[in-house]
Amino acid sequence: MSDTVHELLLRLAGRLPDDVLWRFRDWAAGDAVVVLARVLPRTLLHDRIGLTDYEQQLLGDALIPHGADRGTISSVKGLDELPEADYTFSPESPDRVPMGDSTSVVLGATLRGRPGIGEVRSTWRLRGTETRRVLLVTATGGYTRLTGELQRVLRALGEQDPCVEVLPVEADVPPYQRAALEASELVCTGAEADGHLVPV
Incomplete structure (x- = not known):
């Protein structure tokens, strides 16, 4: 693809x-x-x-x-510019589920030190009463297949509609992912981690 x-x-x-x-x-x-x-x-x-x-x-x-x-x-309708996101992001789960939860542990075990992977980060997207985990991963290639793989992992862990954002390492990050990154926590780093997407 x-x-x-x-x-x-x-x-x-x-x-x-x-x-x-x-x-x-x-x-x-x-x-x-x-x-x-x-x-x-x-x-x-x-x-x-x-x-x-x-x-x-x-x-x-x-x-x-x-x-x-x-x-x-x-x-398809045209836009002059992208609309503002009506979501907020938080590094903390509103349910007080720490990032060290079982999902983060499995993701860390799966992706830590893996070739082609940079940073793996997680955040919580909030809108009204709806809360979703958003997984953000930088990679050097194979973005589509990696997205599919991580979606399947999250579905196996119980997330019905997984939110997985795989970003090319050198990408111009779209506004939605930029906002998510700003409120994210590091889960682990792969073999390609070079610096941090979010200032430490």
Whole structure:
């Protein structure tokens, strides 16, 4: 799966519902790009989710070669700039679950020292009464497959709609992930950790 699809889905985090986004990422990781090419543009239209010019370009580049309808893509609402996120992030769980909980322990054991992995961070996203763990991982490659793998791990640990953000090490971080990073705690570091994403 191309990095273009991964980047587009990264940029849609916080705008697409979690249950939809994790499924799209799962399809991308499973090379079901033909399905994604058909469903993602229609979802954007149906849910009235707008895209910036850059995101429109990503959408077309990623999905038209796999059968996405040009008319549907061109009908997606345009945005001059990304909307402000209506989430807040916190390094502490509102339920006072420490980051040393079993999920963090499993993630640390799975990713600590792993080649291709930089930092692994975790935060809690809050909106109203809804609380979600957001996992943020930097990597040097294989972003789509790593996202799929970590989503499956989190689902096995009981998270229905896992929120996994795998960021290229040298990426320009989108606003949603930037806000999440600012309120995150370090879980572990992989073999590629070089400095910190968040000032210590």
